[in-house]
Amino acid sequence: MTDWHIIAAVCCVGLVAYALRTGGYLTAGLLPADSQAQRFLRLAPANLFVAFVAASCFAGGITNVVGALVALVTMLVTKRQWAGLIMGFVAAALVAILRG
């Protein structure tokens, strides 16, 4: 197995990631400005993130629940995103250690 196989796989995944980042932007440009689809896109972001948090907490169990809660509470208290992220990671790591 040469490194080129690995590099090719990485490039393929990178290309797909970029296509996803630009695909929605380009597609939305084709929609009428006052369409229901555009209205949906305006309203969707927060709901998508709430659903992602809920689903990820379910998938990751107690480690994810504690990590997300600590990150969120730290953010609410300190108003600093970096503090929320770091505390969330630390809490998740501690739970992972305690659970063996």
Place this chain on the structure above:
Amino acid sequence: MTTDTADQTPSTPAFTAAAFRRGLIAGFPFLLAYGVPAVLLGIAYKGVEFGLFASVLFSLLVYSSTAQAVTLGLWTLPPPIAALILACVATNARYLVMGANLQQSFGRFSKWLMLPLLFFMSDASWMLTTADVKTNRPDAGYFFGLSLPGWIGWSAGTGIGYLLPLTPTPTIIAATAVLPLAFIAVLLPAQWRGKRSVLPWALSAAAGLAAAPFLGAGWAMIAGGSVGTLYSMVRGDHD
């Protein structure tokens, strides 16, 4: 770097040096916030026979904690490219919606300048940009400035992690898995709209939870978020 002209209306998108600096300052914490977890990812990459170059290239090109964490779990030799691509689509499908949302604010900006900038889009830079355009003129400079530190931190952190004399452990892998969730959780308060958010968010969370066992977190996000958004539309919300 292009600059705006004085006669532009307040809603006209631009790319200004001032907004780039403002974004860079706002995004500076993500140099560390993305860099530290990327160190863990770099350590984890050592366990799947990635070389240093491939590890850093993966973070440079894919720049997605969710996609990289999932594809890490799928990695074998030879690389299962179809499975890796499918996993990338499943975990990053949200970028389609995020990009479509940005088009509403930056649609009048030159797409030949906007498309390269979208390469750097992250959950954090997207969410902070969508919040910024509610109070300021859409400025791609702010988006780019906001996105850059996270991308640099993520890529450099991966390389540093790979070079550290540490081996991946279940604890490191568990901590890495919580990263995308924590990134999004800390950004939620900025999206809160008071009582108006309660029901759509509750519906989104409930539908996301119901879908997660069958679809995984990436698609459950789309399914759950769509339920909450459709409710908002039926209720007559506009923004």
